Amino acid sequence: MSGSPILLYDTTLRDGTQREGLVLSLADKLKITRRLDEAGFPYIEGGWPGSNPKDAEFFDAARSMTFRHARLAAFGSTRHRANRVEDDPNIRALLEAETPVTTIFGKSWMLHVTGVLGATAEENLAMIGESVAHLAAAGREVIYDAEHFFDGYKDDPAYALATLRAAVAAGATTVVLCDTNGGCLTDEVAAMTRSVASGLGVDDRPTLGIHVHDDAGLAVANSLAAVQAGANHVQGTINGYGERCGNANLVTIWANLALKLNLPTEPAGDDLAHLPDLAHFVAEVANIAPDAHAPYVGTSAFAHKGGVHGAATVRVEHAYQHVDPALVGGTSRLVVSELGGRANTAWRMHQVESLAADEIDPAELSRLVKQLEADGASFEGADASFALLVQRHRRGYVPPFRIVDFTVIVERRNGSGARAEASVKVEVDGEVIHTAADGNGPVNALDQALRKALAAFYPALDGVHLVDYKVRIVDGEAATAARTRVIIETGHETGTWTTAGADANIIAASMAALHDSLEYAIWHLDARPERLDERSSARASIGMLEAAVEPS
Numbered sequence: 249m250s251g252s253p254i255l256l257y258d259t260t261l262r263d264g265t266q267r268e269g270l271v272l273s274l275a276d277k278l279k280i281t282r283r284l285d286e287a288g289f290p291y292i293e294g295g296w297p298g299s300n301p302k303d304a305e306f307f308d309a310a311r312s313m314t315f316r317h318a319r320l321a322a323f324g325s326t327r328h329r330a331n332r333v334e335d336d337p338n339i340r341a342l343l344e345a346e347t348p349v350t351t352i353f354g355k356s357w358m359l360h361v362t363g364v365l366g367a368t369a370e371e372n373l374a375m376i377g378e379s380v381a382h383l384a385a386a387g388r389e390v391i392y393d394a395e396h397f398f399d400g401y402k403d404d405p406a407y408a409l410a411t412l413r414a415a416v417a418a419g420a421t422t423v424v425l426c427d428t429n430g431g432c433l434t435d436e437v438a439a440m441t442r443s444v445a446s447g448l449g450v451d452d453r454p455t456l457g458i459h460v461h462d463d464a465g466l467a468v469a470n471s472l473a474a475v476q477a478g479a480n481h482v483q484g485t486i487n488g489y490g491e492r493c494g495n496a497n498l499v500t501i502w503a504n505l506a507l508k509l510n511l512p513t514e515p516a517g518d519d520l521a522h523l524p525d526l527a528h529f530v531a532e533v534a535n536i537a538p539d540a541h542a543p544y545v546g547t548s549a550f551a552h553k554g555g556v557h558g559a560a561t562v563r564v565e566h567a568y569q570h571v572d573p574a575l576v577g578g579t580s581r582l583v584v585s586e587l588g589g590r591a592n593t594a595w596r597m598h599q600v601e602s603l604a605a606d607e608i609d610p611a612e613l614s615r616l617v618k619q620l621e622a623d624g625a626s627f628e629g630a631d632a633s634f635a636l637l638v639q640r641h642r643r644g645y646v647p648p649f650r651i652v653d654f655t656v657i658v659e660r661r662n663g664s665g666a667r668a669e670a671s672v673k674v675e676v677d678g679e680v681i682h683t684a685a686d687g688n689g690p691v692n693a694l695d696q697a698l699r700k701a702l703a704a705f706y707p708a709l710d711g712v713h714l715v716d717y718k719v720r721i722v723d724g725e726a727a728t729a730a731r732t733r734v735i736i737e738t739g740h741e742t743g744t745w746t747t748a749g750a751d752a753n754i755i756a757a758s759m760a761a762l763h764d765s766l767e768y769a770i771w772h773l774d775a776r777p778e779r780l781d782e783r784s785s786a787r788a789s790i791g792m793l794e795a796a797v798e799p800s
């Protein structure tokens with residue numbers, strides 16, 4: 249086994265979608281499949297065709313895709329106790345999915361065999377063996393997931409091993425040990441995996457897999473321990489999405505296998521630089537805010553805040569880092585705040601794209617940041633606002649637009665729900681445009697109106713959307729007269745960025761954060777205003793909207 253890569257098996261599309269609140273459309277699933285294949289995953293589990301029509305549709309659509317790396321797997325259970333395998337609807341749906349790989353799960357734990365399935369120990373072994381044999385005879389690569397394997401093994405090791413042997417004897421080429429309830433400790437997983445690796449007693453040794461859930465917060469550790477104990481196939485999901493507390497996070501596992509255990513992996517360890525993009529892409533498609541503190545890929549993963557850490561990091565970059573961030577496509581980052589000294593500000597400034605370092609004096613900028621933060625601004629966690637602050641200090645920087653004025657009305661009439669309407673006047677390239685929009689709240693209405701105005705000039709803003717909006721009161725003592733700090737996270741398929749605004753007025757603070765967000769988007773996407781003749785039709789449609797909101 250030494251030298252052969254550890255195979256990563258992605259089950260985001262099946263187990264990952266068990267996460268509460270995570271819904272993927274057919275188009276979303278196909279997008280993620282394409283991306284995982286590009287990333288080099290050897291296996292992608294697409295869903296459970298026997299369980300719902302959406303998954304069956306997915307396999308219909310996936311049939312016409314060509315894969316560069318991945319083998320697509322359909323997932324399902326062993327035959328029902330009372331069915332003949334050839335008549336079992338679930339097994340039929342698996343074959344109809346026409347995937348090269350079929351992954352079926354069966355029971356390893358007598359509690360489930362008798363208590364849940366109402367089967368005898370012998371019946372269960374027959375269900376496993378016949379199901380695997382039927383699928384293998386149809387030419388499928390069969391992966392056998394031993395559900396509750398570790399709990400079953402603790403209860404009755406001989407029987408748990410007998411279920412694996414039944415699968416292997418029937419033609420399963422991979423058997424996967426599952427900690428379905430996610431409650432095992434790491435030393436237990438290591439010991440039981442080691443005894444399976446050495447004691448299966450079959451002629452053709454199968455590939456040994458691990459599939460764990462994170463209910464005890466140990467899914468990554470348990471997956472790594474299983475690999476060290478002899479497993480060479482690891483199942484998990486991107487960003488650890490999954491039921492309850494989640495599945496094992498394949499993103500973290502992949503980085504650890506390659507960088508900490510120095511093991512060959514498939515996808516290969518040299519591709520780790522794309523890891524943040526992949527994690528981010530799946531979060532975007534799943535519409536889940538990316539975790540800034542995720543190991544290796546979070547925006548805070550290599551961010552240093554304290555003044556001492558900051559100064560040390562400037563001198564010796566790896567002083568407070570466990571790996572070189574460049575290996576996982578990241579860069580060290582110093583958090584700009586009143587906690588950080590001049591070194592933080594200067595160093596962060598050097599990292600701002602296309603910045604000529606000698607144009608701005610770090611000491612002057614540091615003073616300005618402290619002054620602005622004293623007034624309630626927050627550049628900490630608002631890197632895009634900080635980048636703009638530096639950018640705006642550069643000679644020759646021309647802001648891509650100017651907000652001339654804005655109005656927001658919030659009203660509630662005749663006991664109906666509150667509604668908000670905003671109008672914005674924006675100047676771009678010497679031209680002033682006036683737009684209005686409704687929203688479910690004042691900030692949403694302002695965002696819509698501002699975006700509508702700018703979209704006529706910068707169609708690239710189409711793919712930019714609000715991800716998160718947070719409000720904090722800076723000076724709690726002053727209650728409603730306090731300064732408000734608004735933090736906005738904005739997303740685009742190329743990344744997310746955070747901007748902040750502060751003001752005594754919550755709407756003005758929100759508008760400042762929105763302004764930064766869209767100005768940063770235009771800069772970041774390198775968008776140029778469309779020429780006058782190109783935008784006449786867009787102006788015409790906006791003109792109509794403007795006329796439509798004129799009071800009658």
Ligand SMILES: [Zn+2]
Binds near residue numbers: 263459
């Ligand atoms: Zn699972």
